[in-house]
Amino acid sequence: MKVVFRVDASYAIASGHVTRCLTLAAALRRRGAECVFISRQVSGNLLARVVAAGFEQRVLPGQHELLAVSETSEESRKSLIDDAMNTIKALGGERPGWMVVDHYAIDSEWERLLQPHIDEILVIDDLANRAHQCDVLLDQNFSLLGEQRYADLVRHDTRLLCGPRYALLQPEFARYRATLDRQRSSALRAFVSFGGSDLDNLTGLTIEAFLAPDLADIALDVAIGRNNPHRDALEQLIARRPGARAHVAPESLAPLMARADFAVGAGGTTTWERFCLDLPSVVIALAQNQVQTGESLDATSRIEYAGYWSDLTASDLSTAAIRVVTGLKRDEVSSPEPLVDGLGADRVAEVMTPTQSSALVMRPATLADIDSYYWWVNDAEVRRQSLSTAPVSWVEHEHWFASKMAADDTLMLVLEANDLPIGQVRFDVAEGGAVLDYSLDTIVRGRGLGETLVRKGLEQLSQSTSIAVSATVRTGNGASAATLTAAGFQLAHPDGDAEAKEDLYRFEPALVDQ
Template identity: 40%
Template sequence: MDKLVKKVKVAFRTDASVQIGTGHVMRCATLANYMREQRFEVYFVCRAEQGNLCEWLEQAGYTVLRLDASKPLDQARDAQEMKLRIEELGVRPDAIVVDHYGLDYRWEEAMQSITGRVLVIDDLANRRHACDLLLDQNYNEDLQNRYADLVPEHCRLLLGPAYLILRPEFYQAAGRRRTRDNHIRRVLVFFGGSDPTCETLKALEAMDSITNRPYGVDVVVGSANPHRFRIEQMCSQMGIQYHCQIDYLADLMAEADLSLGAGGVTMWERCFLGLPSVVTTVAENQIASTKAAAHFGAVFWIGWHEQVQPANYLHILSNVQEPTHRWEAMSVKAKQLMASDRTEPGHSLIDYLKST
């Protein structure tokens, strides 16, 4: 009987910063929220980098153990400090979920002495892992073979967009989704929580050159964006709707006819809702999946951020009504890619933890 009522304890090791963005923490928080609904006991371990989301997580009701960020990340030191913090908390986790590009099998092996399971969220497939389960929710043309030599034989693999970690509002928005045509009435601009390459400012500079825009615009930034106050001022001057650190992004995506954004998790959220998007890759880990999605016809990739200038955004935004863009066909392909006729979130990882 005690076993039936015992709470599963899960520790998340992930980071957010101005430099690496907020995507890792945001998707872990989404997963943690689902776990909490299942009465899991969840806490986070994060480095206190500039632009971290520790306070945001605490406001959401989670315990956050902060790691020292005064020195560059070192796997051995990070593992040792995490062990100490967990010991201080006095809770042995049944599983540790790690979503971090700077950690690999060496860190994961060190965790096995303090937990029953190590679960990895990854999409790079560029390093070895010592884990029991690996989740890669991205689309890739060679997805089934990417981790062949990178994980132990016993590791369970959850691969592809069918395992995308989506917040509940995206399923609600999917229930209201409409068939889009080639007429653009509203444009959404969102380049991630921190937007380290300043794509939002580039896009606004381009829009400022367009007189009598035939569409409305919503600009979204995160609280980790160091230029958010300048962006807010520009939006006010240009008559553009400004949104900061919101919880209704899915609604804005559902209302939009076209989006400008980066690759990564938010690209898949747009695809899930069938929102055509012009994608700029702002991190190397986004390139392969964005290329694959563009080849499928689900997005329009305009290139690497260093080569994308305001003039590139201006060309797109000045000609969005041109029939050659075929936004309607892109919307259909995006939904096909994401299998977005599903109505319930995939709980495969949670089910795995409950069964072990």
């Protein structure tokens, strides 16, 4: 399958859009997809980086940036249409399976022009300020409004992938997360990063903030992007600050984040990289689209949001950093419930290129699965179908998960698609039988995998024991009832109480073996 990306980078746009598209492209390539990039050759472009990553790069004519469309501007509207026509031309008569669009200047008009030439369109957005004509919309940012932000901006059948679970992070962040040990010493270390260009030199402002006496003993790792025009001045400034070290265009930020105790940096994708590695942060909005996310995360005590960059002084940053340092030294910075596990790109790739059911693998659950189980139990549809519809808190979940993993009478299994956890099945064994619980990740619902999940679970259980299995289903949950019936369960009391809130299903191995 061919996937085409329409994305740009420039000094003004910065590198984030191309970076996250490269991450998604790499995840798709691991699944056998052929990925092609279509971009404009504007100042600060990353065409060479795309080619270096092993992807084909096609270049659109013109060296001017595609600007956000104004409804009152004929020129900007014509520029958008010209871009769409040139993109169609760049396809060379091919019809890709997917077009991924990651561009704040592109809206439903452009997408409608491309639709006859593409099977499906996935839009990456976080502004929620314009209409889209797409099959899937991905917004990896945190918002208290969730999917409601796009209620009037997409078709009713558009699939929404909203939230940091879908953050497009490089694979090393998940690997570092798996071995992370946040045992902090008295000598604290901070990580500073403001992206690939940092035109307004927030890096320099942050170093100045760390000259404050209360922060003088903090070691600094400072990442300087490849396109940063202040590089020489920054390296000189860092050389004069004791305990500070410059890292110019590091191949990955993950090792620097993993060894830090806290961070100061921009909003955007690096926010989710820091969350993945459980790194307390002072966050600065570099663009208006980062303000809402920063305020939402601050309101839920997940970050120290300093504010919008142009409103800040070095003193403001010092004050914010001192608050984080004080909390760390008093051990008052606790990890809230997980938002990011580093598998977002694999989730999006699974939506775009579904794994065949014959290739799914069942394995025993491990302690590393705690995040997935937390998200599954708090899935909106799971809560709606439960007798208790209230969300499960992270503290409750931690205790429950630890006790279940340690229990000798519980079998917990995870279904994987290309190493991505997509569902769970659990058997609580007691005298006379076992009780079944199962759930599928929202990204794979509607594919008929419920029966596969339950059957594979029963096969694993049968390897250690041959006992009856029961499962309760909330009355009216036709999907679960159909799944259990297809897997060999029977309704225990077909003529039961009409007022009952749940139905009991039973699976008898002896009957199946006959």
